[in-house]
Amino acid sequence: MNRVTLVDVFKHRITQKYLQRSGIHHAVTVSEYAFEMALAHGVDPDLATKSALLHDMGHYEWYRDGKWDYDEYRKSDIHAIKGAERAHKLLIRLGEDRLVAKEVSVAVLLHTDSYLPFGLEEKRTPLQHVVAKADEKDEQPMGLHHYKKMDKSEAIEKLKELDVQIEKVLKEGKELSG
Numbered sequence: 001m002n003r004v005t006l007v008d009v010f011k012h013r014i015t016q017k018y019l020q021r022s023g024i025h026h027a028v029t030v031s032e033y034a035f036e037m038a039l040a041h042g043v044d045p046d047l048a049t050k051s052a053l054l055h056d057m058g059h060y061e062w063y064r065d066g067k068w069d070y071d072e073y074r075k076s077d078i079h080a081i082k083g084a085e086r087a088h089k090l091l092i093r094l095g096e097d098r099l100v101a102k103e104v105s106v107a108v109l110l111h112t113d114s115y116l117p118f119g120l121e122e123k124r125t126p127l128q129h130v131v132a133k134a135d136e137k138d139e140q141p142m143g144l145h146h147y148k149k150m151d152k153s154e155a156i157e158k159l160k161e162l163d164v165q166i167e168k169v170l171k172e173g174k175e176l177s178g
């Protein structure tokens with residue numbers, strides 16, 4: 001089976017719809033961080049970058065009266081749950097392997113513990129750890145990282161480059177964990 005690429009995932013209309021809200025710049029930057037961190041931790045870079053690209057696709061509008069209400073948003077936020085469901089549905093539609101779709105979906109679900117009554121630190125698998133740390137690395141106060149701009153064409157170029165590097169690593173056939 002051919003690998004579903006990051007570019008395939010990115011170009012899909014569902015991804016385009018939902019990444020507009022959380023920001024293409026953040027999604028692509030976190031994917032780049034996740035690739036480097038995956039290699040450093042012996043994690044499968046295909047799983048890490050797909051999870052990173054899609055980790056915030058569960059974000060929804062958090063404007064109130066035409067203004068962004070961050071505190072109100074945080075209180076009712078379940079973007080990780082929505083994102084896990086959306087990422088899974090999207091990957092299955094793209095013909096992704098079911099185990100990959102599940103691993104990515106769970107990594108999206110656990111990329112933050114801000115909505116949970118307990119912390120996840122020390123409990124995450126290496127893949128989930130890489131995705132959470134890559135996200136943290138690009139975060140800015142008050143969620144400003146969601147507002148940085150990146151053109152669709154620039155995003156595709158960067159993801160193409162990542163796809164080439166991922167396929168190179170996968171071909172080398174090293175032991176990688178999920």
Ligand SMILES: [Fe+2]
Pocket residue numbers: 026055056135
């Ligand atoms: Fe994020």
